[in-house]
Amino acid sequence: MTDAFASYLTEKTALIEEHLLPGLERDGVPHTLYESMKYSLMAGGKRLRPMLVLAVLEALDKPLKRGIPYAVALEMIHTYSLIHDDLPAMDDDDLRRGKPTNHKVFGEATAILAGDALLTRAFGYIAEAYMDDPEVKPETTVRLIAELGKRAGSAGMVGGQMADIEGEGKRLNLEELEYIHRHKTGDLLIAALRGGGWLAEATPAQMDALTRYGLCIGLAFQIQDDILNVEGDEAQLGKAVGSDADRQKATYPALLGLEASKERLVQLIAEAKAALAEAGLEHSALAPLADYVMNRTK
Amino acid sequence: MTDAFASYLTEKTALIEEHLLPGLERDGVPHTLYESMKYSLMAGGKRLRPMLVLAVLEALDKPLKRGIPYAVALEMIHTYSLIHDDLPAMDDDDLRRGKPTNHKVFGEATAILAGDALLTRAFGYIAEAYMDDPEVKPETTVRLIAELGKRAGSAGMVGGQMADIEGEGKRLNLEELEYIHRHKTGDLLIAALRGGGWLAEATPAQMDALTRYGLCIGLAFQIQDDILNVEGDEAQLGKAVGSDADRQKATYPALLGLEASKERLVQLIAEAKAALAEAGLEHSALAPLADYVMNRTK
Numbered sequence: 001m002t003d004a005f006a007s008y009l010t011e012k013t014a015l016i017e018e019h020l021l022p023g024l025e026r027d028g029v030p031h032t033l034y035e036s037m038k039y040s041l042m043a044g045g046k047r048l049r050p051m052l053v054l055a056v057l058e059a060l061d062k063p064l065k066r067g068i069p070y071a072v073a074l075e076m077i078h079t080y081s082l083i084h085d086d087l088p089a090m091d092d093d094d095l096r097r098g099k100p101t102n103h104k105v106f107g108e109a110t111a112i113l114a115g116d117a118l119l120t121r122a123f124g125y126i127a128e129a130y131m132d133d134p135e136v137k138p139e140t141t142v143r144l145i146a147e148l149g150k151r152a153g154s155a156g157m158v159g160g161q162m163a164d165i166e167g168e169g170k171r172l173n174l175e176e177l178e179y180i181h182r183h184k185t186g187d188l189l190i191a192a193l194r195g196g197g198w199l200a201e202a203t204p205a206q207m208d209a210l211t212r213y214g215l216c217i218g219l220a221f222q223i224q225d226d227i228l229n230v231e232g233d234e235a236q237l238g239k240a241v242g243s244d245a246d247r248q249k250a251t252y253p254a255l256l257g258l259e260a261s262k263e264r265l266v267q268l269i270a271e272a273k274a275a276l277a278e279a280g281l282e283h284s285a286l287a288p289l290a291d292y293v294m295n296r297t298k
Numbered sequence: 299m300t301d302a303f304a305s306y307l308t309e310k311t312a313l314i315e316e317h318l319l320p321g322l323e324r325d326g327v328p329h330t331l332y333e334s335m336k337y338s339l340m341a342g343g344k345r346l347r348p349m350l351v352l353a354v355l356e357a358l359d360k361p362l363k364r365g366i367p368y369a370v371a372l373e374m375i376h377t378y379s380l381i382h383d384d385l386p387a388m389d390d391d392d393l394r395r396g397k398p399t400n401h402k403v404f405g406e407a408t409a410i411l412a413g414d415a416l417l418t419r420a421f422g423y424i425a426e427a428y429m430d431d432p433e434v435k436p437e438t439t440v441r442l443i444a445e446l447g448k449r450a451g452s453a454g455m456v457g458g459q460m461a462d463i464e465g466e467g468k469r470l471n472l473e474e475l476e477y478i479h480r481h482k483t484g485d486l487l488i489a490a491l492r493g494g495g496w497l498a499e500a501t502p503a504q505m506d507a508l509t510r511y512g513l514c515i516g517l518a519f520q521i522q523d524d525i526l527n528v529e530g531d532e533a534q535l536g537k538a539v540g541s542d543a544d545r546q547k548a549t550y551p552a553l554l555g556l557e558a559s560k561e562r563l564v565q566l567i568a569e570a571k572a573a574l575a576e577a578g579l580e581h582s583a584l585a586p587l588a589d590y591v592m593n594r595t596k
Contacts, residue, residue, distance in 0.1 A: 028453035028481075033460040037452065084414060089406035108387035109463050112410065116382060116417065117452035123421040124447015127440045138436035142425045145443055149422015154335065154415035155326040162331040165407050183326075 005288045016050040016071060023072040023125050036106040036114035040079050044097050049074040049192040056196025059284030069129030070144055070195050073122040077152050078188060080118035083111050143198045151191035160184025172250040186218025209279035216272035217293045223265045224294060226251035236298045269294045303586045314348040314369060321370040321423050334404040334412035338377050342395050347372040347490040354494025357582030367427030368442055368493050371420040375450050376486060378416035381409050441496045449489035458482030470548040484516025507577035514570035515591045521563045522592060524549035534596045567592045
């Protein structure tokens with residue numbers, strides 16, 4: 001990673017983080033519920049989805065400010081999905097980013113409700129925030145919500161999580177594994193990119209390129225996740241290494257071996273950049289962001 | 299209930315039920331997830347929230363058809379809230395409308411995801427369905443989503459459920475109890491009425507009347523729920539009677555006594571009708587719908 005890109009990440013992360021909490025409602029919200037939502041929303045993380053929204057606006061020469069509400073909403077949805085995924089009935093994880101998971105701190109009932117409330121707020125916030133923004137047409141707001149609803153729902157992220165749970169303990173083939181990851185991880189990244197595209201009034205060719213880029217980095221993200229679960233650093237990851245193997249979870253390394261997984265990762269990042277180049281977006285931050293997905297250590 | 303109103307309910311219930319399932323996505327949705335969503339969405343019930351949307355459109359001389367997507371979305375949100383409320387970590391109920399609850403049939407993980415997917419679909423469906431309807435302006439669609447996000451979220455329905463759970467085993471006063479019910483039950487009814495109002499281009503005075511009517515029937519609904527839990531018929535209710543007392547749950551009868559609860563119920567329905575009359579809506583189906591909320595036996 002270049003110093004310039006490292007500064008870019010730091011600066012954009014700060015910009016995103018300062019807008020997250022103001023996106024929540026506070027008046028009339030039970031104290032514990034608010035604290036639980038805040039706990040997970042502000043628990044750090046790469047803020048990759050918001051980062052992608054901003055990068056698309058920047059790549060298409062549009063003001064970043066326009067992307068903030070949608071970026072915040074995506075992070076709310078990502079956060080809710082982590083809270084619910086960590087529940088005892090799901091992946092039953094005690095640690096997330098080195099901190100106790102939401103239900104460990106607030107109890108299961110509150111964790112379920114905090115997730116529900118973050119998901120609900122994501123959609124409401126998009127509608128509320130853009131209602132008062134003369135730069136964003138109501139048609140665009142409706143498109144953002146349709147896009148997010150589709151990518152985050154039963155045929156998208158939730159569908160991917162369902163397939164993941166159903167696949168546990170089974171021998172999956174590569175196609176089945178890619179279905180899981182395309183939806184569980186890829187769809188919300190695609191929602192970030194396409195949402196940025198709608199906000200930036202991207203051309204159909206640009207939308208198409210952004211979608212293909214998202215699909216590639218989504219799969220790449222998951223392969224790197226699997227690789228880190230084999231040979232990552234627990235202290236950096238903030239979670240246990242080797243847990244996938246212990247659970248006999250289907251992963252790329254389990255299916256293809258570690259070396260072939262790394263090759264597939266490199267290939268996907270090359271494909272992602274090729275998609276950018278086709279739409280003339282190869283000089284934007286989207287290019288180093290693809291490398292970042294591949295090279296991350298946490 | 300008059301025969302005419304009984305026919306009205308039957309006819310409108312049929313109209314709503316025929317549109318529920320087509321509102322779900324099917325392509326690319328894992329089979330078990332779809333079945334779980336369908337199981338709870340089609341498990342019967344009064345369909346009160348969709349009914350209120352249609353009644354508002356009818357009261358304001360607008361085509362009912364315009365209300366269908368929003369009505370369906372509300373029923374999806376109501377259904378998700380029941381699935382999550384029934385979970386072991388929440389109210390831990392085995393029966394709902396005489397049938398095993400979602401997690402009893404599909405397991406907890408699937409029940410959580412089916413709820414998440416129904417909530418997500420509600421917003422996505424509103425956006426998708428009205429995007430293609432030239433009668434509904436994009437501004438109106440955005441308003442519907444803002445309204446629903448607010449009423450269903452952390453300062454609305456989810457907040458009410460949170461306060462309900464936190465209140466269990468505690469001695470609540472009437473104000474605390476009304477907070478719970480105003481939000482847990484009232485807010486989604488208000489979302490139905492105000493959403494109908496937005497779709498029907500109601501005047502501010504009409505919106506105000508619909509909101510007050512919703513607040514009154516929301517509280518009335520909950521008082522009747524509490525009363526039925528004391529002296530209702532298990533076979534008709536499809537769930538156990540006396541469970542609130544067993545759990546030492548704060549209820550109107552526990553706080554005010556049975557007679558005073560019934561008086562409060564009658565008073566609220568009178569207030570609801572007074573609100574209708576002020577906006578000239580007293581001859582619409584909204585009036586017998588208020589009586590229906592009071593007199594229901596299940």
